[in-house]
Amino acid sequence: MFKFTYNETTTDRARLGRIETPHGIVETPAFIFCATKAAMKSVTSEQMREANTQIILSNTYHLMLQPGADAVAYHGGLQKFTGWRGPMLTDSGGFQIFSLGHGSIANEIKGRQQSGRPKTLLRITEEGARFKSYIDGRTWMLTPEESINIQYKLGADMIVVLDECTPFHVEKSYTKDSMEMSHRWAKRCITKFDELNESKKQRLYGIIQGGVYEDLRAEACDFVNTHDFFGHAIGGSLGASKEQMYDVVNFTASKLDRARPIHLLGIGGIKDIFNGVRAGIDTFDCVHPTRLARHGGALVKPGSVEGHHKEHVTLSNQRFRLDNEPIEPDCGCSTCKNYSRGYLHHVLRANEMIAHTLISIHNIYFMNKLLSDIRESLADGTLDKTQERWVH
């Protein structure tokens, strides 16, 4: 039911692949959209399909707290529950626990400032992570075994081992110790996964930690390559700058077994995706396209909006009030086919929820088109040209 195949291309380490799952095929390179709480923010599963989406992910952390893994299992698993029915991935729950726990690890990992969120992580031990629910304050213990158990009940096609997400601003020794514990956790995950996954309906991804340190990343790559994973996900801190991120991604991807699909966690910038593809990354995920839409931001290619030189336009801006062009004149999404920038400006200003839906649909279609253009250009060796058309 599961299979990963790929063809080499003439462009660096970039490749064209296929991940076969019981719920369908993912042509790679591909973008995975975040349906955090088993729901895309303001977009239906039908609208996701119409926007050419191949695969979505949900977050174990949120779903274990609400509605609970047993409730999702009762409803037949995530694909049935959400009406999505296509390929899905769940993460391990670790990222959010450590993110909320350390302040904001998303910011940490990307080298940004700390946020003021309440710290809910109580304790990390060899056993697992103890944390407080953001919903009702109840104390939970997430062990590697429990993460796999929950992800088994949630029922996504691809699931991920529990790891500790080490912040950026820690010493190398902390990163090393943390990585080593993550490897011990990974082994416990494999044991639990083998015990549960008799029906072979799921596949397990290992995670590569090691921060910005090449020797640690190499060690982590060696660990995942030599253990029984279907695929690998590059996690942890990728540094404080784009340059450092590209270095870490390029180095890490080069050390990974090419027989297995490689996922890059939490990266969704357009230029970053081109870099990742060249480094051999097969799948990407990020909340950016839909989060941006909720703030009125629409993704645009160079030249789509006159005099505009950024990856997105903010449609609530007064300049769009009397603009009767679609977001992008050459876009085939249902928003661009039916609505003008002026209308989107109006519904944003009027606080109409439909604004988020319509702009999200564009951003989702945009990302899917980006990745399909990348796949096409990899096939005919024109990635440089495609990159020029997409990167500002």
Added chain:
Amino acid sequence: MFKFTYNETTTDRARLGRIETPHGIVETPAFIFCATKAAMKSVTSEQMREANTQIILSNTYHLMLQPGADAVAYHGGLQKFTGWRGPMLTDSGGFQIFSLGHGSIANEIKGRQQSGRPKTLLRITEEGARFKSYIDGRTWMLTPEESINIQYKLGADMIVVLDECTPFHVEKSYTKDSMEMSHRWAKRCITKFDELNESKKQRLYGIIQGGVYEDLRAEACDFVNTHDFFGHAIGGSLGASKEQMYDVVNFTASKLDRARPIHLLGIGGIKDIFNGVRAGIDTFDCVHPTRLARHGGALVKPGSVEGHHKEHVTLSNQRFRLDNEPIEPDCGCSTCKNYSRGYLHHVLRANEMIAHTLISIHNIYFMNKLLSDIRESLADGTLDKTQERWVH
């Protein structure tokens, strides 16, 4: 481009009609959905069409303030602006001015308690109504001529004369004086409309006021019947109880020229619609189906939810957590085909916007199915049976 035709039925004064407009045909009896600010709350124009919607309305009051009639005109009018493209109606702006002005006229008209909203209506004179914008506090003057001018720019197929919406708790003499002023306003509207509508792209509805007083309602019917309107809308206070409302609607509809379509303003209860249809009403409008959805309420027929005897169920209720039935097992809407009550319960509890979208889609489809069942049963003389299936 415009035409109203109908066939008598064997059921009381009920009739089967067709309103032809430049944007398509409305088979009547029909329900008109409220896209208040030129947007359905959380539902796209495509989803409206997929839910079998024939016609929507927008509110002049909201649109004159934001984005402004000229902006909508610049974008080619409401149908082009909203991407809806089907038949549309706008109201005159009066209802909201007087509603916000008198406290809440919606409550007043329906005999409910006053709300605590700020009063923004500054003054009603023979000239028109002076009020403050709820957006920026600016003072506006809405005259009959200006209402028509704005509605002309908005460009809906059917537009409505400006009237004063008299509250319920006023003396008969106030209601009479007010009605008489509304008739003088109506004449000014006709004059302005004739001046603007050279292209014949719009048609004008007159409004019947007169409160709960038969002699005043009869006078108002006589007024609209003898003036140049395409259709008639029953407005104003319909009393404090269902019984009184039915009496007022039945009496008023019986006095109206049957050559013109009859609209009943602001009524959307299922039983009320059956009563209206029997009284000869052709179209209804109400925010109820979508407002209800935003509070997690899904419309259901008798027998759809075990042990439930009301017109709607509140899906956030704990009893639906592990319910894997669709809202209504026999419903053909995309929500019922793809999502369970348990999933809708989850997304409501998780505060996911998609909850409002999915439940709205059901409620809209539900209302359209109700009206199409009514039309079918009028054709074969089985309205009583249909009413039994739909009314709790």
